Amino acid sequence: NAGVTQTPKFQVLKTGQSMTLQCAQDMNHNSMYWYRQDPGMGLRLIYYSASEGTTDKGEVPNGYNVSRLNKREFSLRLESAAPSQTSVYFCASSGLAGGYYEQYFGPGTRLTVT
C-alpha cells in the first residue's frame, strides 16, 4: 500500500512551457485534491475532485487544469508555466470516516519556473 504517489519529484521549466503533474492513490478514496505550498504560507487548494467524473475549482485555480482520469489518478496541468507558479505541489486524497474527510498527502513535486 503506497498511499499517495506523485511524479515527478522535481521539475524545472522555462516560462511558457507546459507540463503535467501526475498523482495516484491506492486507498480507494473518492476525493482527490491538488494544493500548492509557497514559503510562509499554508496549503492553498488549486482544484479538487469530490468523486470520479467531477472536478471543481479551489482557491487558486488560474493557470491550471485538472483531469480525474479514473478513481485512482488525478493530474494537474500547467499549460503555459509562469514564474509565479514556482512552488511545491501536493496531491492528496480523502475518504469518508465517521462523516468527516481525512486527507492523506503525497510527497510533493518541487517545481521551479525560470
Added chain:
Amino acid sequence: GESVGLHLPTLSVQEGDNSIINCAYSNSASDYFIWYKQESGKGPQFIIDIRSNMDKRQGQRVTVLLNKTVKHLSLQIAATQPGDSAVYFCAENRAGGFKTIFGAGTRLFVKA
C-alpha cells in the same frame, strides 16, 4: 534546503520539555479540526483530530485542545524529541465538507 516555511512563526524548545503550538481558526461553521506535521521535504502527515463536540483529545504524547468560544486550537506535545522538529499546521473542515482550510503553520525547533 527546504524553502517552505521560511517566514513562519517559530517555536524553539529544549528536548524533553513540553511544546504548545497555537492556532486560531476562521470559520464558525467548522466542526472538525486536524493537526498535521510536515517534515522537511515531505508532505503533511496527519497527527490528531478533534470534533467540535469535544474540548480535548489525547493521542500518544500529543493532546489537542479546542476552545470554540474564541475559535482557538492548540497542540501540546509532551516530552518533545528531536524527531518532533517540523512545521505543524492546523486545519479546519466541517461534516461532509470536501475542502479543508489550512493555517500558515508553525515551525518547531527542538534543541538537544
